[in-house]
Amino acid sequence: MTVGxxxxxxxxxxxxxxxxxxxxxxxxxxxxxxCVEIMLNATNVxxxxxxxxxxxxxxxxxxFAVFVILVAAAEVAVGIAIVFAIYRKRxxxxxxxxxxxxx
Amino acid sequence: xxxxxxxxxxxxxxxxxLGVLVMRDVFRAALSMILxxxxxxxxxxxxxxxxxxxVQVLIYVGAISILIVVAVMLTQDVWRGSxxxxxxxxxxxxxxxxxxxxxWGIVGTNWLMSDELPxxxxxxxxxxxxxxxxxxVLAVEIAGVLLVxxxxxxxxxxxxx
Numbered sequence: 001m002t003v004g005x006x007x008x009x010x011x012x013x014x015x016x017x018x019x020x021x022x023x024x025x026x027x028x029x030x031x032x033x034x035c036v037e038i039m040l041n042a043t044n045v046x047x048x049x050x051x052x053x054x055x056x057x058x059x060x061x062x063x064f065a066v067f068v069i070l071v072a073a074a075e076v077a078v079g080i081a082i083v084f085a086i087y088r089k090r091x092x093x094x095x096x097x098x099x100x101x102x103x
Numbered sequence: 104x105x106x107x108x109x110x111x112x113x114x115x116x117x118x119x120x121l122g123v124l125v126m127r128d129v130f131r132a133a134l135s136m137i138l139x140x141x142x143x144x145x146x147x148x149x150x151x152x153x154x155x156x157x158v159q160v161l162i163y164v165g166a167i168s169i170l171i172v173v174a175v176m177l178t179q180d181v182w183r184g185s186x187x188x189x190x191x192x193x194x195x196x197x198x199x200x201x202x203x204x205x206x207w208g209i210v211g212t213n214w215l216m217s218d219e220l221p222x223x224x225x226x227x228x229x230x231x232x233x234x235x236x237x238x239x240v241l242a243v244e245i246a247g248v249l250l251v252x253x254x255x256x257x258x259x260x261x262x263x264x
Contacts, residue, residue, distance in 0.1 A: 002106060003105065003106045003109045003110075004216075005216065006209055006210060006214070007109065007113070008146075008150070009209045010206060010209055010210075011113045011116065011117070011146075013202055013205040013206055013209060014120075014202065015116060015117065015120050015139075016201075016202075016205070017198045017199070017201055017202035017205070018117070018120040018121060018123075018124065018198070019120070020197065020198045020201060021124065021194050021195055021197075021198035022123060022124050024190060024193070024194030024197060024198070025124075025187040025188060025191045025194035025195070026124075026187055026188065027186060027187065027188040028129060028186075030129060030133075030171065030178060031123070031129060031132060033171060033174070034123055034132060034133065034136045035123065035124075037136065037140075037163070037167060037171075038120050038123065038136065038139065041139065041140065041143050041163070044143070044155075044159075045143060045146055045147075048147055048150045048152045048155060049150055051150075051152075052150040052151055052152070052221055053214070053216055053217065054214065054215060054216065054217055055217060056151075056217055056219045056220065056221035056222065057217075057219050057222060058228075058232075059222060059225055059228040059229055059232055060232070062152050062154070062155055062225060062228075062229055063229055063232045063233060063239060065152075066155070066158065066229065066233070067239075067242060067246060069155075069158060069159070069162055069163070070246050070249070071246075071249070072163075072167065073162055073166065073167060073250075073253075074249055074250055074252075074253035076167050076170055076171070077170065077253050077254065077257045078253050078256050078257050078260070080170055080171070080173075080174045080257075081256070081257035081258075081260035081261050082260060083174060083178070084177070084260070084261060085260045085261070087177075087178055093178045095188070
């Protein structure tokens with residue numbers, strides 16, 4: 001069976017699930033940020049694969065992927081700034097200590 | 104030949120993504136994540152997305168991984184390693200259920216494939232899509248505002264009081 005759209009989408013799903021498990025299960029905030037990046041990369045693979053196989057002449061999926069990469073860059077900058085701000089206050093990167101908004 | 108390249112890239116990607124979860128040392132997890140970013144750039148090449156492959160290497164491998172490595176190095180003294188929390192089993196079940204539902208949907212759908220050949224240099228097409236007639240100019244402008252807001256927010260958060 002030759003490699004086609006379904007293979008790329010399944011690869012994207014596997015990567016997304018790995019990232020989802022990491023986000024839900026890990027306790028180190030930096031590792032959680034890495035797992036978010038894995039999930040964003042997985043969605044990008046799906047977008048580019050759909051662009052390649054469903055609308056090859058329009059490139060819509062690739063344009064969307066550009067926006068996803070842009071939002072990911074903004075997200076990681078703000079996310080790491082938040083991690084540092086809380087780290088300075090609590091001296092910890094454990095997600096269980098990040099309870100400043102808990103009532 | 105194409106199939107072999109795809110399977111090699113896919114296997115490396117999944118192993119690198121699992122490495123982020125498995126590695127005890129956070130710095131090694133970051134290196135594994137950088138390998139994943141590079142492999143994803145290779146996957147873009149197999150999908151005829153040359154511009155995106157370059158953007159992936161520049162932004163993810165160049166910028167985002169530097170930020171994450173800096174975060175790892177500045178917080179490494181308090182906690183080496185990344186043990187999973189107490190919701191590990193629930194998280195595994197959620198991720199597995201998500202994967203099963205997603206895979207079921209992907210395999211079960213009758214995708215409408217196109218027989219057209221993909222555009223080969225994609226830069227002109229993406230540029231026209233972003234800035235051309237009927238393109239995404241408004242989204243590009245909003246993206247600029249978003250980036251400025253993110254930079255100002257990050258600086259405001261990092262500044263010493």
